[in-house]
Amino acid sequence: MKIWAHRGCSQRYPENTIMAFSKAMEIRGLTGIELDIQMTKDGEIVVIHDERVDRTTDGIGYVKDFTYAQIRELGIETGMDHKEKIPSINEVLDLMQEEWAAGLLLNIELKNSIVLYEGMEEKIYGLIAERNMQERIVYSSFYTFSLEKMRKLDTESSIGILDTRVSDCLYKKDGLSKINSAKIALHPFSKGMDLDKGRLHGQTVRAWFAGHLYPEESTGRKLDLNRLEEQGITDVFLNEPEVYLD
Ligand code: G3P
Ligand code: CA
Numbered sequence: 001m002k003i004w005a006h007r008g009c010s011q012r013y014p015e016n017t018i019m020a021f022s023k024a025m026e027i028r029g030l031t032g033i034e035l036d037i038q039m040t041k042d043g044e045i046v047v048i049h050d051e052r053v054d055r056t057t058d059g060i061g062y063v064k065d066f067t068y069a070q071i072r073e074l075g076i077e078t079g080m081d082h083k084e085k086i087p088s089i090n091e092v093l094d095l096m097q098e099e100w101a102a103g104l105l106l107n108i109e110l111k112n113s114i115v116l117y118e119g120m121e122e123k124i125y126g127l128i129a130e131r132n133m134q135e136r137i138v139y140s141s142f143y144t145f146s147l148e149k150m151r152k153l154d155t156e157s158s159i160g161i162l163d164t165r166v167s168d169c170l171y172k173k174d175g176l177s178k179i180n181s182a183k184i185a186l187h188p189f190s191k192g193m194d195l196d197k198g199r200l201h202g203q204t205v206r207a208w209f210a211g212h213l214y215p216e217e218s219t220g221r222k223l224d225l226n227r228l229e230e231q232g233i234t235d236v237f238l239n240e241p242e243v244y245l246d
Contacts, residue, residue, distance in 0.1 A: 001225045002031040002235040003244050004107065006208065007049060011240035012218055014076045015056065016047045017084040021092055025104065029245045032105030032138070033096070034237050037089055037124065039117040044068035045089040045124055051115050057086065064115050089124065093131060105136055107160060107206075107237075110150070113143035121149040128157065140187050144172055151179045158183035160206060165192040166232075170203070185235075193231040200232035208237045218243065 005027070008020025016035055024033050036049040041064060053059040053066070059074040066074075068088065075083035089108070096106060112120050128137055139150040140160030147159055159176060161169045161184065169186035176184055185204035193207070207228065218240055225244070228236065238244065 001229055001233070002206075003029070003241045004031055004105075004206065004235060004237045005033045005241045006237035006239050007035060008033060009240065009242055012242075014078055014084055015239075016049055016087070017076055017078075018087050018091065018095060019078060019084050021087075021095060024241065025096070027242055027245050030104065030241055031235060032107055034107040034109065035092065036109045036111050037120070038063040038111050038115070039120050039123075040064070040066050040068045040071055042067045043119070043123065044071075045120070045127070046071060047087045047089055047092055049111070051111065053086070058083075062115065064117070089127060093127065093133065097131065097133075105138060106133075107138040107140055109160075109162070110139065110141040110143065110146045112141060112146045121146055121153060125150065125153040128154070138185065144175070147172075147176060148179060151176055155180050155182065158185060160185045160187040162187045162208075163192070164189045165194050166200065166205060167194050168192075170195070170199075190228065190233070190236070193233065195232070197230065197232035203232070204235065205233050206235035206237060207233045209239075211239075 005024035007015035009023040010020050013020040013023055035047050037045050038048050039045055052062050057074040057076050071086050078084055134156035137157040138160045140162050141147050142162045151159055161172045163169045166186055166188035169188050173184050185206055187206045190207040190209050
């Protein structure tokens with residue numbers, strides 16, 4: 001089973017922050033890091049899960065209504081003597097650049113379906129291509145339109161099709177494959193495994209789990225990865241990958 005850090009090490013550290021990503025990068029054997037992107041009023045790509053800043057920062061309002069300078073004024077509670085900030089994607093790419101050689105992957109989830117961020121796909125593609133990082137990137141989204149755009153823009157990176165049921169991921173894969181069939185993975189909800197393992201033979205199936213856990217302590221619980229593997233799951237996005245790998 002391949003393990004990904006979902007929003008970084010987001011169980012013990014504030015999700016989608018440099019702190020959570022740095023902790024994830026310390027874990028030996030980690031396959032990759034997952035994060036979410038939104039866009040500011042002045043077109044900066046920032047790393048935050050929600051369309052609004054309310055849940056994770058000390059601010060109120062939509063990401064799209066803040067300039068990048070304004071959003072950087074907001075603090076994210078860490079439970080320690082400093083606050084984190086909402087990172088720009090560039091900051092995360094800078095941080096991870098040195099890890100590329102070690103083979104770490106980055107899953108960038110485009111949160112482009114509730115607020116329609118015009119030009120988000122072209123912008124993220126440009127930033128990745130500038131750094132020549134395509135081979136390390138998996139673009140995912142629940143929004144098929146964004147995935148189609150990414151597939152057309154970037155044929156070297158991988159695509160992750162997000163949906164609740166694995167059967168729906170597979171159905172969408174058919175459509176996307178017509179553009180370019182290389183490197184397309186299924187990203188279903190862990191409880192949406194509605195096909196037999198046999199039907200998933202040869203597929204990369206990366207499962208995600210529910211629950212917004214920030215900021216909480218370690219759960220002390222462990223998932224049964226063997227059982228998940230028996231269902232055809234090849235990778236898992238976990239909030240506490242450190243529990244499984246260190
Ligand atoms: O990539 C899987 C997972 O991140 C999708 O759900 O809400 O955590 O972005 P969410
Ligand atoms: Ca996500």
